[in-house]
Amino acid sequence: MKKELFVNNEKVNEIMEKYPTPFHLYDEKGIRENVKRLKEAFSWNYGFKEYFAVKATPNPFIISILHEYGCGCDCSSYTELMLSEALGITGNEIMFSSNVTPKEDYIYAKKLGATINLDDFTHIEFLEKTVGIPKRISCRYNPGGIFKISNEFMDNPGEAKYGFTLNQLIEGFRILKEKGVEEFGIHAFLASNTITNDYYPLLAKVLFETAVLLKKETGVKVKFINLSGGIGIPYKPEETENNIFVIGERVREMYEKILVPEDMGDVSLYTELGRFMTGPYGCLITKVIHEKNIYKHYIGCDACAVNLMRPAMYGAYHHITVLGKENEPCNHIYDITGSLCENNDKFAIDRKLPEINIGDVLAIHDTGAHGHSMGYNYNGKLRSAEILLKQDGSFELIRRAETPSDYFATLDCFSIGKKLCNKKI
Numbered sequence: 001m002k003k004e005l006f007v008n009n010e011k012v013n014e015i016m017e018k019y020p021t022p023f024h025l026y027d028e029k030g031i032r033e034n035v036k037r038l039k040e041a042f043s044w045n046y047g048f049k050e051y052f053a054v055k056a057t058p059n060p061f062i063i064s065i066l067h068e069y070g071c072g073c074d075c076s077s078y079t080e081l082m083l084s085e086a087l088g089i090t091g092n093e094i095m096f097s098s099n100v101t102p103k104e105d106y107i108y109a110k111k112l113g114a115t116i117n118l119d120d121f122t123h124i125e126f127l128e129k130t131v132g133i134p135k136r137i138s139c140r141y142n143p144g145g146i147f148k149i150s151n152e153f154m155d156n157p158g159e160a161k162y163g164f165t166l167n168q169l170i171e172g173f174r175i176l177k178e179k180g181v182e183e184f185g186i187h188a189f190l191a192s193n194t195i196t197n198d199y200y201p202l203l204a205k206v207l208f209e210t211a212v213l214l215k216k217e218t219g220v221k222v223k224f225i226n227l228s229g230g231i232g233i234p235y236k237p238e239e240t241e242n243n244i245f246v247i248g249e250r251v252r253e254m255y256e257k258i259l260v261p262e263d264m265g266d267v268s269l270y271t272e273l274g275r276f277m278t279g280p281y282g283c284l285i286t287k288v289i290h291e292k293n294i295y296k297h298y299i300g301c302d303a304c305a306v307n308l309m310r311p312a313m314y315g316a317y318h319h320i321t322v323l324g325k326e327n328e329p330c331n332h333i334y335d336i337t338g339s340l341c342e343n344n345d346k347f348a349i350d351r352k353l354p355e356i357n358i359g360d361v362l363a364i365h366d367t368g369a370h371g372h373s374m375g376y377n378y379n380g381k382l383r384s385a386e387i388l389l390k391q392d393g394s395f396e397l398i399r400r401a402e403t404p405s406d407y408f409a410t411l412d413c414f415s416i417g418k419k420l421c422n423k424k425i
Ligand SMILES: *Cc1c(COP(=O)(O)O)cnc(C)c1O
Pocket: 053, 055, 056, 074, 097, 189, 192, 193, 228, 229, 230, 231, 272, 273, 274, 275, 276, 369
């Protein structure tokens, strides 16, 4: 499948007249159309709710758009809870799916009335000592072993740090019931960025069967089952997009086969999708500032791995369009690099692209989730701006770029830090 960009060259030029590169650009229209599809695909489930994984794109403007469609927030840290509260998203609209959770985070989550999703058996006691056991709670399940779909390896839960074992889950439910919990939920996240319609239905099967087992073993009937994140997006042109309607329908089949006969036809389904919600609806716009020819042919741009870490961290593929050269033959082979003093700072290695000249503008695709949010400040590099391309074609700055003052802000308790923060550039 050809990878199309949601924005054209002219519009990018117009935006660049106002805001310098690099910046992440988001597509409001794409985000809205996608969340509508998700809701429709699961509309058969009365209590369905998506809790957007805030870590994917922790920007209040993006979260607010999703909230218009009834999405809550899946938070995992203190500051994510703060962001959620500031947007008026509290109570049952927050799923707090954290792990290795500090005390302060549980205190805050409890104060907001968030649904706490416990990552570990020992957290029952930890939570009780910290804030007491709430009336509504969720436990994260880790079935261990290897998670396979028709012999195709998906992921390795046995190596993952998350969740309760099955025995811990059973024992945990018994304890929580005794301590007065009235509403129970279960959660599992077994594979990330899956580009197959099979993942959610198979995960649903695992969780639905576990819910039935828990009812038999403990007498507890769960109120909700959280399928969490993990639906992927096609980063590569040869990958096929998931069909959310097929996924929704096949989860429904599992629901009717496993839960309904057990008198569990009123269980609410939740999701905590991040990548699927915003990933394809963002791109990183960067300008080519250098070209170098040694043993390989390098194109150097004004963005670097601090603006998009996935290629450096996971060797992830991100498609690249040279704006204005969409129809030219890809007859050159380049490494596309940033300016970090780290050789893994490459957005692409041996990529076939049209001839690139200094001053060309590149769009790096699919940066709408786990893009800007994974940013960091190594080499004293600054995080870029975020801009929203609205439905009517206008655009708005939804996060300014960092300045040196931001970088030095944590030194401002010292006189040298104050001087650096106040220095005009
Ligand atoms: C990261 C994460 C998500 C979102 O994952 P995606 O791959 O972006 O869908 C959801 N839930 C939890 C607990 C997570 O850690």
